[in-house]
Amino acid sequence: MQFEVFTLLPEVFPPYLESSILQRARQRGLIDVRLHNIRDWARDKHHTTDDMPYGGGGGMVMKPEPVFDAVESILGPESGVPVILLTPQGRVFSQAVARELAAHERIALLCGRYEGVDERIRMRLVTDEISIGDYVLTGGELPALILIDAVTRLLPGALGDPTGADDDSHASGLLEYPHYTRPPEFRGDAVPDILLSGDHARIEKWRREQSLLRTLERRPDLLEKADLSEKDRKFIESQKSKVNPEF
C-alpha cells in the first residue's frame, strides 16, 4: 500500500517510520510512505505556503496553489486516489475507518498547519476529511502517522503473529482481555490460575468473558454495536449489577 504524504514538516516522519513494525512493513514492501514537502511547490522566491485570512482575524491559512500543485503533480489527473485531509473537522477515525482505508492500494494524506487550509482545497482537492479525536493539534502530521500506523498493522503480514490484529481491542467491537507474561507472581499479584491450566477451551471462555466485562466497565457504549452471541448477552446481564448497581 502506498501512502503519499503532503506536509510542511516531512522531517517529523522518518524517526517513527523507521521503527519497529512500520520499518519491517516497509522493508517487506507491504507499505511505501512517500513524503512530499509542500514548500517545494511554492511559487515565490520566499517559498511562501501561508497567507493572512481574508476578513481578518488571527492565524495564517495554507495557500491553495502549492497544495494543488503538489497533490496534482504527484497523483496525476483524475487518479481516483483518495485525498484525505487531517483536520479536527473530519469524521472521527476508528478501527472501522482504518479497515476501510486498508482496502486501498494508494491514499494521499494532506497535513494541515497554521489555522487551517484555504476552503478551496477542501472543496476541490480533498475527497475525505479525518479527525483523530475531539481535540486540536498544531498540525496533521501526528494524525497522519497515527492513521498510517493503524492501517499498516491491518495489512496481512504486517504483524509477526498470523492471527494478527484479530484479537485487538476494537477489532470485534469489544475491548481486549487482560494479558499476562512471566513471572507467574509479581509483587504479590499472581497470574490467574486459568491461564496456567493449559485448558484452551476454558482460557478462550475466560478471555471472552474478560473482554465483555472490560467493555461493560469501561466502554458500555461499545456493547450496543458489538457482535454478541446469546451466551455473551446472558453473561453481560449477570454482571451488570456487579459493575454498576444502577444498570
Ligand code: ADE
Ligand atoms: N489537526 C489538528 N488537530 C487534528 C485532529 N484532532 N485530527 C486530525 N487532524 C488534526
